[in-house]
Amino acid sequence: MRRSALFSWLQAAPLALVLAVFLVVPMAMIVVVSFFDYSAFALIPDFVFTNYQEAFGSAVTWRTFGKTLWFAGLTWIITLSVGFWLAYYLAFVVKGEMTRTVLFVLCTVPFWTSNLIRMIAWVPFLGRNGLMNQALIGMGAIDRPLEFLLFSDFAVVLAFAHLYTLFMVVPIFNTMMRIDRRLLEAARDAGAGFWHTLWCVILPLCKPGIGIGSIFVIVLVMGDFATVRLMSGGQSASVGLMISNQIGLMQYPAAAANAVGLLAMVLLLMAAILRAIDIRREL
C-alpha cells in the first residue's frame, strides 16, 4: 500500500514539476510584482496597492476590460454559430469517411501559416483600395469605398472569427461523431423533426464540445493583443494590448496588476462555463 502510494507520487512528479516551474512560479511572480512599486527606471520591491488603485480607479481600464469582453462575446457567438454548423455538416451531412477527412483537412489549411500572415492577408482584401471595395464599386453597389472594412472593430472581430473558428469546430465535431446514430433514428421514430432533433438530442449531447470550444475561443480572445493592434489599426484597445503597452514602457508592476485582473476575469468566465457544462464527460 505504502509502496504503491509512493509510486503514484513518482508517476505524477514530472508533470507536477513542469507545471510548477512553468505555470505556478511565473503566476506567483506576476502576483508578487503587481504589488511592487516602480519608477521610470526601476522596480522597487514593496507591498503597495497603488498599481491596483491606479488601474482599477481609472475609467479607461474599465472601458478596456469592457471592450475586451465585448470582443470575446461577439467572437464567441460568431465562432459558435459558424463552428457548430460546420461541425454539423462534417459529422452528419457528409457521407463517407474519405470525404469527411478531406474536408476536415481543408478546414485546417489556414493553420498552415502563422497567425500574423493570416491577419496581414486581410489587408489587401479589406483596405480602402482593396479587393472588396473595388469589387463593390465595380458592381455599382457603392460609390465610395467602405471605411469600416479595415482598421475597425469589424476587422478585429472578422480576424478573430477567422483565426479561432476551427477551435470551435474540432471539439464540437468530436462530440458529434460520438453521438450514436440510432439516437437520431429513435428521435425521428418518436416524431421529432429536424429542429426538434437538433434542440432536444444533438445540442444537449454536444454541450461538452461546445464548452471546450468556448474555453479555447474565450481564452484566446481575452489574452490577445496582436490581432487587436493590427486589425484595428491602433484604434481599439484590449486588456492584452494595454498590458503589452505598459511592458513597452517598462511599467511592469502596472502590467502585472492588469494581468492579475485579466486572469481573475478569465477564471470567472471559465468557472461560469464549467458550471453550465460538464466537460469531464468528454475528457
Place this chain on the structure above:
Amino acid sequence: MLPLQANVELINVTKRYGGGALAVDSVSLAIPSGSYCCLLGPSGCGKTSTLRMIAGHEEISEGDVLIGGRNVTGLPPVQRGTAMMFQSYALFPHLTALENVAFGLRMRGVAKAERLRQADRFLDLVQLGGMASRLPSQLSGGQQQRVALARALITHPKVLLLDEPLSALDPFLRTQMREELKRLQRELGITFVHVTHGQDEAMALSDIAVVMQGGRIAQAAPPREIFEKPATAFVARFIGGHNVLALPGGRFAVRTDRCRLLPAGQLPGLVSAIEYQGAAVRVVVAANDGQTAEALLPDAVFHAAPVEPGAAVTLGWDAADAHPLPDAA
C-alpha cells in the same frame, strides 16, 4: 386504453443498396392485425431491412407497405402509426428514464405536466415505477429495455416494431422479458413485428413466424406449422430439431425427437456422439452412407438400452413422420 389495431401488408417490397446489392428481394407478406409476428433468419437474410422499411427508417426501393389498409410507403415514421424499439435500445443518455419515455409526447407538443404524468403510467406498465429519475447509464440492461419499450408504447402505436430486443440480455432475463413481451402484446392487442435470429424466441412468441433467407421469405406460417411441415431444407435446418436426409425415396425432414434406435431402422451407422441433456439424450449417428443424423431420445428410453460412442446402430422412424422436401437446396 383502447386497442388500436392494424394489419401490416408488404407487397413486392424490395430493398436495393447502392451498388445493386439486393437486401430484400420482392417480399410479400400479410400480418393480421393484433398478431405477434417474428421475422426470423440468419444474419444478412434481410429481416432487419424489412423491419426498417416497415418502420420508415429505410427507403423502399420497390413495392408498397400498407398499414391498416393505408399505403404508407413514402411516409415518415410518425405518420405510419408505428413505433420502433431499437436494438441496444437507443435511449437518450442525457434524459432520465421518465423524460425518455415522455419524449414522443414532447415531440407532439403535449404539455410538460401531462406528458410526465402519462410517462409515469407507462413506466408503471413496464414495472419501473421507482426508476423515473435515473439516467440510462444508471439502469441495468433489462431496465433500459423496459424504458425503451415504454418509450415506444407511449404514443399508442398501432404496430410495434422490435429489432432484436432480447439479444443483449442474459438467458434468464431473456426468458422473463419474452413472457413480458407476449403479455403486453396480448393486453394491448396491437400488432408486434419482432426481428430475431433465435428460433426458440420465434417459436415462443409468434403467431406467425417468417423465416427469411437471402432476402426472400422461405416460409411464413404459424410456428407449429413451420416445425411440423418445414417448406425447405433450409427452414428445417434453421428451425432446428430436424434431420434433413436424402434416401432413395427423395429428400425429407424428420424430427430428431421422432427418431429411435431400432433393430431394423432405415439408416444404419455408428454412434459418433452422445450428449446428456437432462430430460433427453441426444445421440448423433454417422450413417454408413456419409450423412449425419441424430435422435433425441427421452432419457428413460435411452437408459433402458444405453449405447456407447462407436456402437453400430440403426436409426429409424415412422414413415408418417418423414416430411418430404423439395429437392433443391
